[in-house]
Amino acid sequence: MATLINEGKAKQLFTTDDPNVIQVHYMNQATALNGKRKEHIDDKGEVNNQIDSLIFEYLNHLGIATHFIKRLSASDQLVKKMKMIPLEVVVRNYASGSFQRKFDTEYLQAFEQPVQEFYYKSDRLDDPFINDSQIHALKIATPEQLSIMRDQVFKINQALIKLFAASGITLVDFKVEFGFDADNNLILGDEISPDSCRLVDATTHESLDKDVFRKHTGDVMDGYRTVLSRLEATAK
Numbered sequence: 001m002a003t004l005i006n007e008g009k010a011k012q013l014f015t016t017d018d019p020n021v022i023q024v025h026y027m028n029q030a031t032a033l034n035g036k037r038k039e040h041i042d043d044k045g046e047v048n049n050q051i052d053s054l055i056f057e058y059l060n061h062l063g064i065a066t067h068f069i070k071r072l073s074a075s076d077q078l079v080k081k082m083k084m085i086p087l088e089v090v091v092r093n094y095a096s097g098s099f100q101r102k103f104d105t106e107y108l109q110a111f112e113q114p115v116q117e118f119y120y121k122s123d124r125l126d127d128p129f130i131n132d133s134q135i136h137a138l139k140i141a142t143p144e145q146l147s148i149m150r151d152q153v154f155k156i157n158q159a160l161i162k163l164f165a166a167s168g169i170t171l172v173d174f175k176v177e178f179g180f181d182a183d184n185n186l187i188l189g190d191e192i193s194p195d196s197c198r199l200v201d202a203t204t205h206e207s208l209d210k211d212v213f214r215k216h217t218g219d220v221m222d223g224y225r226t227v228l229s230r231l232e233a234t235a236k
């Protein structure tokens with residue numbers, strides 16, 4: 001019998017017969033303002049599970065170590081059980097969101113080199129920005145582990161830029177999370193979807209991600225469905 005282990009903002013985690021494997025159920029739910037705003041959204045779980053599965057299969061295929069095992073059904077997938085590091089690793093190729101607000105830059109100003117930032121995962125503290133020496137002081141990760149995460153995240157960025165560009169989509173920025181598998185390997189976990197990436201149409205710059213929900217600018221599922229159908233068409 002599958003038992004619910006944890007319920008996050010958009011996913012539920014269940015046990016499986018294998019103690020090292022977890023079943024992830026993508027819910028039809030979107031949140032903003034760190035969970036303070038929560039809404040039911042038809043089909044979101046299925047669409048995000050399919051986008052995430054397609055992206056993680058692509059990364060696994062490129063030899064990037066991830067938790068992803070396989071997609072089980074429309075809204076569910078199997079992943080390796082992980083001990084997560086409480087850091088959000090953000091990469092930015094163009095200015096948007098908190099970077100744009102913090103430094104008052106132009107929207108979508110291009111960076112010569114990708115920008116990388118760490119945030120400490122804590123709902124109570126609103127996920128504050130954290131630097132390397134603060135991470136070491138709090139014993140969240142070692143310098144070697146930070147260096148592995150930086151290397152991996154830049155490889156993931158290059159891979160995702162290419163994947164999305166082939167679908168006429170520009171990867172503005174994204175967030176990923178890492179953890180340790182049962183053999184203590186530091187690997188990519190969590191999810192990559194329009195909930196955790198900023199994606200814009202390469203020509204029109206129309207938002208195809210959660211910003212539409214955050215800013216109330218339309219039906220968020222239009223963009224998510226566009227991302228899925230374009231990725232599927234390119235994968236064929």
Ligand code: C5P
Pocket residue numbers: 088090096097098099127173174175195196197198210
């Ligand atoms: O808000 P900000 O500009 O810092 O977000 C950078 C990227 O990280 C965006 O793609 C956003 O969707 C993602 N993010 C996330 N979860 C958070 C914070 C940011 O997926 N808690």
